[in-house]
Amino acid sequence: LPEIALTQAFLDRFTGRFGVRPAEWHSGVSTRRRARVLEGVARGEVKVVAGARSALFLPFADLGLTIVDEEHDPAYKQEDGVAYHARDMAVVRARFAHAPILLASATPSIETEVNARRGRYGRLALPERFGGAKVPGLAPIDLRREGPARGRWIAPRLAEEVNETVETGGQALLFLNRRGYAPLTLCRSCGHRMRCPSCSAWLVEHRFRRRLACHHCGYQAPVPDTCPGCGAKDSLMPCGPGVERLQEEVQALFPNARSLVLSSDLTGGIERMRAEPEAVARGEVDVVIGTQLVAKGHNFPGLALVGVVDADVGLGHGDPRAAERTFQLVHQVAGRAGRGAAEGRGFIQTHMPEHPVMQALVKGDRAAFYETEIRAREEAHLPPFGRMA
Ligand SMILES: [Zn+2]
Ligand SMILES: [Zn+2]
Structure with missing residues (x-):
């Protein structure tokens, strides 16, 4: 496992x-x-x-x-x-x-x-979901047309759904596969971007720990008071959302809801990572904000709603496995809802609802996804049809 x-x-x-x-x-x-x-x-x-x-x-x-x-x-x-x-x-x-x-x-x-x-492996199909539970349908929310206000990440329609779910005693999960507070820290005065000195990736702010961290090589440093580019004081600002920032928005939107961030970099190690999902399963949390950690194996019987905050994360960065990874993650995350008595509902926020991955997710059409992706890999000589350097 x-x-x-x-x-x-x-x-x-x-x-x-x-x-x-x-x-x-x-x-x-x-x-x-x-x-x-x-x-x-x-x-x-x-x-x-x-x-x-x-x-x-x-x-x-x-x-x-x-x-x-x-x-x-x-x-x-x-x-x-x-x-x-x-x-x-x-x-x-x-x-x-x-x-x-x-x-x-x-x-x-x-x-x-x-x-x-190819017949190298046999295939055993389980067409029904265990226990007869239904995989929730996923409704697209087109961020180009009905996105949230600037500096916010939860579209009004999704916020309404979360509110209704929580008010009727259900649990909601907001999925965002970005650890920390903000994926980029930028200087307001000179535009300097905080990058990792060893591998030049953007440094991710972790507000709770008050540090900037590189998610590629593990480099860490405190958030500086002045911009290393121009020396301006208090000019550094966070850009984009991480789960910590999303929790701030959740707390502002639903002040009475109990929220929890489930992310692999929280202190407390594996013990806490096991204890917290159990608290969610017992119904002690109303809104869960989670990274890919929540996609795995947990059983949350009270979970009625799943909102994928940014389904486009990972797509369009030239990573040949991005489409596969997005499809698997979103499909798995959506499957967290509707395992108990209540039927689950799911929403995906995206800037590209016409993308084949989004189409396959919305229609629940796994076969279409595999057709498209296998053909694309074959044409580009990508694994398993070729080797990556
Ligand atoms: Zn680095
Ligand atoms: Zn600056």
Whole structure:
């Protein structure tokens, strides 16, 4: 599993269903506990391991089945130190063990989809959503025509929907895949942009921690009082929204609603990242503001509304996987709503409702998305039809 999806709730559900408690294997497990799991796996006494990437390196005595859940998740890609893709590694490992492997996803990676179409992988389809729940339809909100006022990010129509949801006792999720307060800090006097000194990416303001951070290399610095470009005092201003800034807007729009930011860079580490979704599931929060962290595996039974604040993030920056990533994320996020009794509703704010990805999302047409994207990759000789440099 992607590390963050390894929740207590998952382990409990698994135990309830199969009568065996899986041994956990991830970075949060103590060294002593790890040693015991390792030994149990080698002896064949541990029957099931629920683990993150590194579980693939455990010395299974008799590996019978591997399941890679959310197989499209970029978290399986290990880039520090030895670079490898845990999904691909799992396929190789299963082949060596002559054991079956199941790659599970509602939005498979293009690579896996192509393998299935070519007949290299078998395909098991689950046409119905678990428990008969309905995937919410997604209505587009065209930001060119009905966008919010300058300096705001929630369109009036979406705000109205959130308000109605919260007033009738439901929960709303606003999805914005931008950590921090603002993705860019700019000088009002000279136009200087705060960039990372090592990799020249824009520095992201984290207001809560009062720092500017580079999301590429990890560089951090306090927010300066004066502009490094022209020396003007108090001239630096935030541009664009991050989840922290979005929460300010939520608090201003819905002063009585309890709001919470779910983002991977909050202090408190993995424990807090597990505790907070559980609080949401118990109904202790009215409006959740989340990054891609919320797309994963959580079950929020009270969630009735999902608003994708900026569906265009990532598109149009020349990243060949952007369309795939956007489709997967938005589809997954929308799937968070309507899991309980209430039927879910979803809205996507976009500047390009005619984009094939938005069209596929609005119509709920997965097949159309894969057709378009596979053809585009093939024509451009991009993976899996060619290699990226
Ligand atoms: Zn950097
Ligand atoms: Zn300046």
